[in-house]
Amino acid sequence: MRELIGRSIRALGAQDYSSAQIEGALRGAFGVDTALIRDGTYFVIETPAGELVACGGWSRRRTLFGSDQRAERDESWLDPRREAARIRAFFVDPAHSRRGLGRAILERSEAEAVRAGFREFELMATLPGVRLYGPCGYRAGAPIEHALSEELSIRFVPMRKSLPTA
Numbered sequence: 348m349r350e351l352i353g354r355s356i357r358a359l360g361a362q363d364y365s366s367a368q369i370e371g372a373l374r375g376a377f378g379v380d381t382a383l384i385r386d387g388t389y390f391v392i393e394t395p396a397g398e399l400v401a402c403g404g405w406s407r408r409r410t411l412f413g414s415d416q417r418a419e420r421d422e423s424w425l426d427p428r429r430e431a432a433r434i435r436a437f438f439v440d441p442a443h444s445r446r447g448l449g450r451a452i453l454e455r456s457e458a459e460a461v462r463a464g465f466r467e468f469e470l471m472a473t474l475p476g477v478r479l480y481g482p483c484g485y486r487a488g489a490p491i492e493h494a495l496s497e498e499l500s501i502r503f504v505p506m507r508k509s510l511p512t513a
Contacts, residue, residue, distance in 0.1 A: 348379050348391070351399045351438055356473070358441035363474035364501060371495035376503075377473075378414025380436055382406070382422060388459065389436070390452050401448035403437030405456035407463060412436070412471040412503070427464035431507065434470035437479065449479050461510070472504045484508045 356369055356377055364372075383389035389404035409421035411433055425432065434456055439449050457468060472480050477487060485506040492500040 348399060348402055351402060351440055352377055352379070352436075354440055355438035356475075359439070359444060359475045360473060367499060368495065368501045371499050372501050374495075375416045376413055376493060376495065376501065377436075377438075378416060380406075380410070380413070381415055382408060382410070382420075383435055388456070390455060392448050392452065398440075400440040400443040401438070401452060403449065403452040403456065404435055405460045405468070406433040406435050407460075407465075408433065411469070411505075425465075427460075427466075430465075431467035431469040432460035432463070432465035434468050434480075437476060450483065453479070453483055457508075466512070467507065467509045469505065469507045472506050474502060474504065477504050477506070480506050480508075 353373060356373065360369055383404045383406055386406065386408070388406055389402065391399050392401040393399055407425050407427070409423050409425060412435065413420065434453065437449055437452065460468060470480065470485070481487065485508045488505040488507065490502050490504045493503050494500050
């Protein structure tokens with residue numbers, strides 16, 4: 348998965364981020380979050396030959412984004428009656444982009460979060476990610492600058508989606 352994440356952001360993020368921002372983010376803001384894997388809420392798509400070409404998922408934990416290396420993690424559980432499920436860590440291999448893989452994982456993530464009682468979703472989108480989430484009904488908040496080091500930051504966009512009430 349680390350290789351897929353690196354391929355994805357280096358190619359698909361190149362028009363939005365500098366190589367220094369991408370490499371800095373790969374040291375914590377982007378990467379594998381094993382809590383999602385342990386919780387069974389992280390999904391991958393493979394080719395028939397077994398090559399990973401897309402990944403992403405959702406979480407019932409408070410952490411909004413970041414890999415295992417990110418220090419500001421909060422593994423406590425969300426209350427689906429009052430809080431939004433987290434949509435997390437979507438990456439698509441650039442050779443397989445624009446084929447609906449990200450959207451398929453997003454739809455499965457939302458459906459499983461709904462089964463767990465959630466009616467709202469939130470995420471921290473990369474700039475390329477905004478182009479996936481916006482057409483899927485997510486509303487953008489004010490962009491933030493996430494510090495990668497004392498001299499380097501990267502822009503993310505918080506996004507949210509609420510399901511209609513029955």
